[in-house]
Amino acid sequence: MSVFQESVRTILESIGEDPGREGLVKTPERVEDAWRVLTVGYAQDPMATLRRAVFEEHCNEMVMVREIELYSMCEHHLLPFFGKCHVAYLPKNRIVGLSKLARVVEIFARRLQVQERLTTQIAEAVQGALDPYGVGVVIEARHLCMMMRGVEKQNSLAVKSCMLGSFQSDAATRNEFVDLVGRSHSL
Ligand SMILES: [Zn+2]
Structure with missing residues (x-):
């Protein structure tokens, strides 16, 4: 044993x-x-995953993948949290295969996490691999450690966001992203 x-x-x-x-x-x-x-994500490299799939493309429109399914484990209670992740970036002539964004979410999610760090790690990986004008990540999740123990049951949908570059500095970009995220009512 x-x-x-x-x-x-x-x-x-x-x-x-x-x-x-x-x-x-x-x-x-x-x-x-x-x-x-x-916990298989500890053995996987999100940056390498992204870099393998980066290609040059003269595109300056926001790229977004919405409602990526997410399952992770809260490091405080070793109980699951689950929900949806929305990832967007504003390319600077470099884009990445869309499935790779979902893959990166999964790699970071399959480790012990807190929702805040998970959100930041996904955003920073995309920023690091693509060097875009900016990145936005929003995670909406329900935490079983709150729901099953009866803590904050009424407000158990936790929303965290991380905005980098133009998503932070440019209100129009951020608003476009937030607006697109707001249209999903999946949970
Ligand atoms: Zn917890």
């Missing part, structure tokens, strides 16, 4: 469960398998 699995057994014992009963015998193994998937 791995250290991870031993630890899960200890948790089961400490909540008063019997790790030997039928339904729980294979739980440590299953939890380890699940956690390997949930």
Whole structure:
């Protein structure tokens, strides 16, 4: 049994469960398998992922991918938070395959996170790889650590944004982005 699995057994014992009963015998193994998937992002390089897919293009219109599905784990409680991520940038003659933006969201999400840092990391990765005029990222998420424990239940949709470059300095760009984000009512 791995250290991870031993630890899960200890948790089961400490909540008063019997790790030997039928339904729980294979739980440590299953939890380890699940956690390997949930934290696979530590072994992946978001910058390399983006840089591989960058190409020159004379485009100066905002590029946006809306409603990227997001599942992550809150580092404070080791409980999931999930929602949608919206990513946009204003290219400076360099663009990236749209699927790569979703991929970067996933790489950062599959680590222990807080929503604020996740938002910033995605924005900074896009800024770093593309050197665009600006980047905007908004994450709308529901946190099970709040919902299941009854904390702030009424207001459990947390919204965080990170604006870089022209998304921060230029009101028209920011407003265009915020307006596009506002049109999604997906959660
Ligand atoms: Zn939490």
